[in-house]
Amino acid sequence: MLLLRKQLKIGTRGSKLALWQAEFAKKRLEDKGFECEIVPIKTSGDKTDKPLYQLGGKGLFIKEIEKALLDKTIDIAVHSLKDMSVFEDERFDFIVFERDYWEDIFVSFEGNFLEIKKNARVGTSSLRRRAELLQYRDDFEFVDLRGNLDTRLKKLRDGEVDAIVVSKSGLKRLGLYDEAYMYDLRFATPAAGQGVIAVEFLSDFEFRDELKQLEDEKTRICIDSERAFVRQFNASCNYPIGALARFEQDEFFMQITYGFVDNLRRVIKYSRRDISPLFVFSDVVEYVKKKVKDYENRG
């Protein structure tokens, strides 16, 4: 009998980073005996330069690829997990690979975020990144800046802005990371799921069990906590909110930043560690809920 190899069409956005990530997933799937073909899909998020918070959020990049899953023109989709809504749709399921880097990076030819000149223009549309930087530099002026990592780096080189803030894993994956002018923002809490690649498929997908075997279980626990945290507090899409969970030795560590849209200078920050992820999560949620209430009831 002829043994048919399991064939998978992988849907992805067409950006360099998205294609890199799709290639990464393809290799992992091929190790499992799948044969894969990458199918780039142009999404409406790719057709505009408006900041995400003016567009109704991150769902944009994902929606059209999910439609291709439903239409079965593709079998699986590869996404940056942080672009996926924290409100999960039961028609879909996903697995995650191990996180590589979580950090946000300050990129500038004029030094790090403390050294750079007063009133520097910083290109980032992310309210979360703006709020984090304002904690140390309330003189910064922010400029909306979207587009692929190379486009943003080009705008920096062309002097449109004095600095940009982008994700370390994006830079590393594209071979663009250069520590001569890129600085880790270790105080900044990343977006939930930052640095994590997800493979999405229909809940009743025939190869679901094989895919689940590729999942990194520790990363899964971390991103479930991060996303559950954001879900607790954030009904809208672009909100200044960050969550990072990690295992450090045998302890589970979680740090969050919760910002207020009406005043980005004000944030709640909290971190907690313990052996129990559930304990840490409930403690973090309870702490932030109380602080938010205090803030809302202020005189």
Ligand SMILES: NCc1[nH]cc(CCC(=O)O)c1CC(=O)O
């Ligand atoms: N915001 C868009 C986005 N979505 C995923 C990445 C990079 C990969 C990742 O961090 O998971 C980026 C670029 C960035 O934030 O600088």
